[in-house]
Amino acid sequence: MATPKTIDNKFLSIEKRGGIFVIFAIIGIVAVAFFIGLQQNMFTPKVNIYFVSNSGKNIKTGAKVVFNGFKIGKISSVNLEEAGNVKAELSINRDYIKWIKKDSVARLMKELAIGDSIIDITKGSENTKIIAENDFIAFERARWFPAMEDEINTIPITLTNSPFITDIITELKTELQGEINPVLENVKLALKNFRTLSEDALITRQYLDSMYQNADSNLNELNTLVTQLNVDIPNIIKSVNKSLDSINLMATDFRKVTINAFAEIIEVINDGATILGETEDVVDAVKQIWPISSKIRKRADIKEQIIKVDSYE
Amino acid sequence: MNKNLSTKKRIYTLKFIIILSIYIFVIPKATANTPLDAARLNHKAMANYITGDYKNALSLYSEALRIDRSIEDIDGIAVNLINLSIIYRKRNDYNNALKCVNEVFDHLHPEHGHTLRLSEAAIVKTLIFIDTKEYSKAWELVEKGLTFPKNNDTNTTGRLYNLKTRLLLIKNEPHMAISMGMKAMQANKQNKDDEETSNSLRLLAESKTILKEYRDAENYYKQALELDKSSNLSRKIGLDLFGLGKVASLEEKKDEAAIYFQRALAIFESHGDPEGIKYFKKTINELKVTKDSE
Numbered sequence: 338m339a340t341p342k343t344i345d346n347k348f349l350s351i352e353k354r355g356g357i358f359v360i361f362a363i364i365g366i367v368a369v370a371f372f373i374g375l376q377q378n379m380f381t382p383k384v385n386i387y388f389v390s391n392s393g394k395n396i397k398t399g400a401k402v403v404f405n406g407f408k409i410g411k412i413s414s415v416n417l418e419e420a421g422n423v424k425a426e427l428s429i430n431r432d433y434i435k436w437i438k439k440d441s442v443a444r445l446m447k448e449l450a451i452g453d454s455i456i457d458i459t460k461g462s463e464n465t466k467i468i469a470e471n472d473f474i475a476f477e478r479a480r481w482f483p484a485m486e487d488e489i490n491t492i493p494i495t496l497t498n499s500p501f502i503t504d505i506i507t508e509l510k511t512e513l514q515g516e517i518n519p520v521l522e523n524v525k526l527a528l529k530n531f532r533t534l535s536e537d538a539l540i541t542r543q544y545l546d547s548m549y550q551n552a553d554s555n556l557n558e559l560n561t562l563v564t565q566l567n568v569d570i571p572n573i574i575k576s577v578n579k580s581l582d583s584i585n586l587m588a589t590d591f592r593k594v595t596i597n598a599f600a601e602i603i604e605v606i607n608d609g610a611t612i613l614g615e616t617e618d619v620v621d622a623v624k625q626i627w628p629i630s631s632k633i634r635k636r637a638d639i640k641e642q643i644i645k646v647d648s649y650e
Numbered sequence: 651m652n653k654n655l656s657t658k659k660r661i662y663t664l665k666f667i668i669i670l671s672i673y674i675f676v677i678p679k680a681t682a683n684t685p686l687d688a689a690r691l692n693h694k695a696m697a698n699y700i701t702g703d704y705k706n707a708l709s710l711y712s713e714a715l716r717i718d719r720s721i722e723d724i725d726g727i728a729v730n731l732i733n734l735s736i737i738y739r740k741r742n743d744y745n746n747a748l749k750c751v752n753e754v755f756d757h758l759h760p761e762h763g764h765t766l767r768l769s770e771a772a773i774v775k776t777l778i779f780i781d782t783k784e785y786s787k788a789w790e791l792v793e794k795g796l797t798f799p800k801n802n803d804t805n806t807t808g809r810l811y812n813l814k815t816r817l818l819l820i821k822n823e824p825h826m827a828i829s830m831g832m833k834a835m836q837a838n839k840q841n842k843d844d845e846e847t848s849n850s851l852r853l854l855a856e857s858k859t860i861l862k863e864y865r866d867a868e869n870y871y872k873q874a875l876e877l878d879k880s881s882n883l884s885r886k887i888g889l890d891l892f893g894l895g896k897v898a899s900l901e902e903k904k905d906e907a908a909i910y911f912q913r914a915l916a917i918f919e920s921h922g923d924p925e926g927i928k929y930f931k932k933t934i935n936e937l938k939v940t941k942d943s944e
Contacts, residue, residue, distance in 0.1 A: 352662075352665075393701055394701050395701065416693065417697075421845065423700060639693065640689060641688060641689050641725075643732055644699060644732075644733050644736045646774055649852065649853075650777075
């Protein structure tokens with residue numbers, strides 16, 4: 338006689354529990370994909386505009402597009418055109434396109450003194466029309482950090498041009514002029530008197546003597562001033578030297594801080610790029626999974642490009 | 651009890667089918683390599699190459715090559731091998747550059763319609779041999795490149811003629827160089843390739859300078875300058891101005907020469923072109939030597 342199979346009560350609801358677990362896991366994956374998309378503004382309606390540059394230097398996919406310091410989009414693609422120019426596609430949030438006019442300019446610049454490149458859109462004229470979808474915007478490059486770095490390197494050389502030094506020199510000049518001008522005037526007067534006296538030499542010797550005394554006193558005054566200047570000028574030079582030293586120290590410290598910060602920022606940027614790359618991979622994989630793949634509009638077929646090598650190089 | 655058991659069996663079967671479907675339809679699709687993946691990597695690599703990030707460009711082209719190999723896309727394989735060779739050459743890694751370009755010659759055959767890629771590969775390999783000063787090999791290769799059936803591809807023909815003109819100038823045969831330069835110019839004009847047309851004009855100017863036909867040389871340099879300016883090719887503009895300065899200097903027009911040289915140097919410096927500045931200094935020294943010996 339066959340005995341009926343018995344099932345342990347513990348296993349009666351295992352399928353149910355397993356099913357719930359799988360459903361929660363799927364909901365979790367979808368939520369993560371959704372939030373990544375939300376963070377990347379993938380669900381915000383976009384408008385594409387373009388600019389063309391003769392070089393792709395520092396123009397990178399994913400770079401922020403800002404208007405008045407506010408992020409309004411990003412560079413969605415950078416492609417090399419047949420003519421050798423670089424065509425960049427800017428993906429702008431539809432809500433913000435109204436701020437971009439036909440005469441606005443896309444300026445490639447650094448967000449901070451050190452950092453990644455961004456595209457800054459300038460405010461166009463008020464009376465100009467709003468740029469249309471798929472239209473081209475003018476492009477220019479702003480000054481780069483490397484240029485600033487050059488300036489930092491030349492700080493000690495250009496110290497003499499700093500307003501601080503110019504102020505000190507101007508002050509010194511004014512002070513010296515204030516002291517020397519009365520003396521010179523006295524000397525001029527004395528010489529004039531002396532000339533008059535020499536013409537009237539025969540008139541009175543007493544008068545001539547008094548003039549000699551006058552010249553003597555002027556010379557004494559001049560001597561006193563020169564002695565005073567001898568004491569003052571070294572002190573002024575000392576203080577100028579001290580200031581120069583402290584400015585040099587400041588410049589060195591600033592350079593050290595800049596170099597350290599630069600290394601850290603590069604690391605952060607690299608981490609960011611890795612995370613972005615990984616996110617892109619995840620999104621790509623999700624895009625290809627049915628039924629999502631059927632809902633995504635396919636891009637036009639792109640072909641692999643060959644680098645055009647120049648016969649003269 | 652029996653009803654419960656049959657429900658459980660159905661659930662197990664359903665679960666099995668779902669899991670099997672995921673493995674068969676979803677996972678392979680999400681992980682498969684497609685020509686689009688290779689093309690996207692190729693475009694990313696191109697962007698890195700343009701910005702001068704050769705290291706990243708190399709790894710992206712290698713990845714694109716791997717995908718193309720996995721799906722046996724012959725054209726894609728050739729394109730990425732040629733691109734890799736160009737970048738290795740830029741990094742002065744001539745061994746790897748030759749390895750890549752040789753692989754193109756090993757796998758592609760003109761009779762299978764691969765003439766365009768073979769011509770491109772011939773251009774890259776010729777340039778490598780010019781860099782390594784193996785001029786006889788370069789000559790053989792450029793001749794071989796010109797024997798491939800044309801496919802109406804004047805683009806590579808014009809460049810191959812330009813390379814032949816360069817080699818003739820290296821061999822110090824300016825008369826032959828002029829006749830080849832003319833052919834190159836014609837082919838490049840026909841293809842509306844301004845960059846290569848200006849290269850032909852510059853090579854013609856160089857040949858005329860060797861022959862001391864300074865007026866013709868000046869004319870060619872000025873035409874090249876006009877084309878390079880319209881294409882915004884700063885390095886080439888610098889080379890044209892420098893050539894004009896050289897011609898003026900040989901004609902004893904010192905003031906004119908000085909202006910051209912200053913303009914050329916300003917361009918090389920603002921462009922941050924160490925090669926241009928090096929070439930500038932080298933040629934200035936050569937000019938000094940020529941003058942002293944005269």
